[in-house]
Each structure stands twice: as C-alpha cells, then as structure tokens.
Amino acid sequence: MRAERLRNLLLADHGATSPLEVVEWLGAIQAQDVASAMWSIGVRSPGSTETSIASAFEDGQILRTWPMRGTIHAVPGIDAAWMLETTGARALDASAGRRRQLGLTVADAEHAATALSAALTGGRRLTRAEALAAINDAGIETTGQRGYHLLWYSAQIGVTCIGPQLGSQQTFVLLDDWVPSPRQLTRAEGLIELAFRYFRSHGPTTIRDFAGWTGLTLTESRAAVAANDGRLVAVDAGPEPRWRAIGTDGAIGSGTAPLVALPGFDEFILGYKDRSLHVPDGMLDRIVPGGNGVFRATLVQHGVVIATWRRTLRAGRVDITVEPFTDLTSATQRAATSALERYATYLDRELTVTFSPTSPNGPLWRGKPVPNQP
Numbered sequence: 001m002r003a004e005r006l007r008n009l010l011l012a013d014h015g016a017t018s019p020l021e022v023v024e025w026l027g028a029i030q031a032q033d034v035a036s037a038m039w040s041i042g043v044r045s046p047g048s049t050e051t052s053i054a055s056a057f058e059d060g061q062i063l064r065t066w067p068m069r070g071t072i073h074a075v076p077g078i079d080a081a082w083m084l085e086t087t088g089a090r091a092l093d094a095s096a097g098r099r100r101q102l103g104l105t106v107a108d109a110e111h112a113a114t115a116l117s118a119a120l121t122g123g124r125r126l127t128r129a130e131a132l133a134a135i136n137d138a139g140i141e142t143t144g145q146r147g148y149h150l151l152w153y154s155a156q157i158g159v160t161c162i163g164p165q166l167g168s169q170q171t172f173v174l175l176d177d178w179v180p181s182p183r184q185l186t187r188a189e190g191l192i193e194l195a196f197r198y199f200r201s202h203g204p205t206t207i208r209d210f211a212g213w214t215g216l217t218l219t220e221s222r223a224a225v226a227a228n229d230g231r232l233v234a235v236d237a238g239p240e241p242r243w244r245a246i247g248t249d250g251a252i253g254s255g256t257a258p259l260v261a262l263p264g265f266d267e268f269i270l271g272y273k274d275r276s277l278h279v280p281d282g283m284l285d286r287i288v289p290g291g292n293g294v295f296r297a298t299l300v301q302h303g304v305v306i307a308t309w310r311r312t313l314r315a316g317r318v319d320i321t322v323e324p325f326t327d328l329t330s331a332t333q334r335a336a337t338s339a340l341e342r343y344a345t346y347l348d349r350e351l352t353v354t355f356s357p358t359s360p361n362g363p364l365w366r367g368k369p370v371p372n373q374p
Contacts, residue, residue: 002303027197036263086190203244212273
C-alpha cells in the first residue's frame with residue numbers, strides 16, 4: 001500500500017513531466033509556504049528548477065488561493081473557480097463568527113472585495129501592503145487580523161487570487177483577469193471531479209481522509225465517491241474501506257520505493273488525516289513539534305519517514321542538516337545525500353550535508369555529496 005501511494009503521489013515511477021501536470025494530477029497542493037509548495041512540485045517533475053516552477057506561477061498555469069479548509073493551496077489556474085465554488089460554502093458559513101470577533105460585517109467584507117476589484121482592474125498586481133492600503137482607502141480598517149480576513153474573503157468568493165511572488169512579497173490579482181478562460185463545472189460536477197482526483201493521487205485511502213483534506217462533510221464526501229461509480233473502487237471491506245481510482249494499482253516499475261527528500265507541508269503527510277502508514281509510532285511530534293501546525297521537511301524511504309531536515313541558504317550553496325529518527329546505515333546516508341543533491345540542483349546551488357547524531361557517538365557523516373552507490 002505504501003508503494004502504491006508513493007506512485008500515485010508521483011514520488012516513484014510516473015509519467016508526469018511538467019509542473020502543471022503534477023498539480024492537475026494531485027488536484028491541489030498545500031501552499032501556505034511558497035518555498036515548500038514549489039519543491040513539492042519540483043520533486044515530482046524531473047528536471048525542473050526553482051526558476052521553471054516560478055514560471056508556471058508567473059504565466060497563470062498554477063496559482064495559489066484558499067480553496068479548502070481556509071488554507072492556501074496551489075491549484076491549476078483553470079480549476080480555481082470551480083474548486084472555490086465546490087468547497088468554499090462551509091468556509092464562508094463558518095467565517096461569520098470570525099468576523100464578529102474582528103468587528104467586521106459581511107457588508108464590510110463585500111465592500112473590501114469591491115475596493116480590491118477596482119484597484120486591480122486593468123491587469124494590475126498589488127503587493128499585500130498595497131492591497132491592504134486599497135481596503136483602508138475604502139474606509140475599512142485592516143489592523144490586526146482584519147486585513148488577513150478581508151484578503152481571504154475576497155479570494156474565497158472568487159474575486160481575487162494570490163499572484164506570483166514579487167521577490168519575497170505576496171501579490172494579489174483579479175482571478176478573472178489572471179484566468180480568462182476557466183474550466184466550468186457545476187458544484188455537483190466539482191464534487192465528483194475533486195473526489196476522483198484525490199483518490200487517484202492519494203489512494204488507497206479512506207473517505208474520512210478525503211473529507212479531512214477537502215473540509216467537506218462526511219455525507220458530501222460519501223456522495224461524491226458514490227457518484228464516481230465505475231471510476232473509484234474499494235480496496236478492502238469493512239466499516240471504513242480504502243478507495244483507489246481504477247487503474248492505479250499497478251506495481252512500481254523498479255520494485256523498490258525510492259528515498260526522497262520532501263518539503264514541509266507536503267501532500268505525503270498533509271494529504272491524510274490518518275498518517276500512521278507513513279509516520280513511525282511516536283515520531284509525529286518530530287515532524288510537527290508540539291502540534292504547532294508547522295510541518296518540517298522529511299526524508300522518506302520505502303514510504304516511511306526516517307528523518308527530518310532543515311536548510312540554510314548561503315551564497316551559492318545550501319547547507320542541510322539531517323536529523324535521523326534512528327541510526328542510518330552508510331548506504332542510507334548515501335541515498336539521502338543523493339536525494340538532497342537533487343534538491344540542491346533544483347536550487348542551482350552547491351550542497352553540504354550534515355547528519356546529526358542520534359546517539360552520543362557524534363555525527364554519523366559529514367561532508368560534500370558522494371555518489372549514490374549500492
């Protein structure tokens with residue numbers, strides 16, 4: 001099952017080649033952290049670079065918005081509108097309480113969206129600070145968390161979306177300007193398509209995982225799976241069977257699951273409510289310390305997390321520290337270094353790797369990348 005998930009998540013033998021194909025296959029990629037989202041795409045599209053992924057955002061093939069769970073995701077540009085319509089109703093309903101806490105009304109939120117629409121008309125792109133200034137100029141204060149809520153609301157109702165980064169700054173654009181020819185699906189069609197894409201890319205897994213991923217109710221989620229009759233199939237019986245898309249159950253070509261270096265917030269972890277198949281017992285706190293919602297980057301071998309890693313960018317190079325869950329063999333260290341070398345190539349930087357000790361015996365290995373030998 002781990003091997004099948006690795007392939008379906010495009011982390012082993014697959015045919016996707018471009019950033020857009022990766023995002024279309026997965027349906028959506030968690031993307032509140034831009035660098036993590038870009039590497040989530042890059043690790044799945046061989047030969048891609050940070051620059052080529054950024055280009056896919058720049059030309060509107062991929063964009064970021066808040067389609068599910070009030071969390072930023074990267075989605076295909078042409079799919080953003082129907083995804084918002086499909087999953088946004090519950091988020092909008094739930095936002096009334098938050099507005100009361102912030103001293104805002106729905107009229108305030110609508111007025112802010114109108115102000116943003118006017119400020120962005122003509123293909124303009126505003127930084128976050130400029131977008132907040134436009135709302136302030138319209139007579140609505142954006143202090144505290146009010147500004148974030150109003151930016152979210154405007155995107156949630158499909159007026160705006162997050163544009164490409166301007167250096168380190170977030171930008172906003174009009175969704176209709178950025179994606180002039182969106183794919184048109186009714187909400188019923190959207191529920192069916194979203195379920196298909198999820199189980200095609202994340203399966204085998206449960207309807208409960210799908211509901212957790214989308215923020216839909218279990219009732220809606222079960223109905224969406226049932227409506228995919230002929231495209232989705234239950235893998236096992238019981239009160240909570242796992243589901244997969246028809247045709248996604250073939251064996252991995254090499255017969256061996258690779259070792260891959262994943263960013264924090266990757267679908268390998270965030271795509272499931274039940275993470276027990278991928279994370280060893282007692283180790284989830286090493287990935288998300290204290291349950292604070294900040295997920296660390298991971299090394300994954302044979303479909304199981306074996307370590308976390310963190311990077312430091314320096315002039316022309318990236319220094320990476322690996323923190324293993326257990327002592328790693330020399331072969332595993334070489335495989336890990338090879339996976340991290342791919343990340344350094346993606347960044348167009350030289351690589352230095354340090355393996356932190358898991359015992360008082362000191363670092364397990366330190367140095368420049370070495371060939372990945374058997």
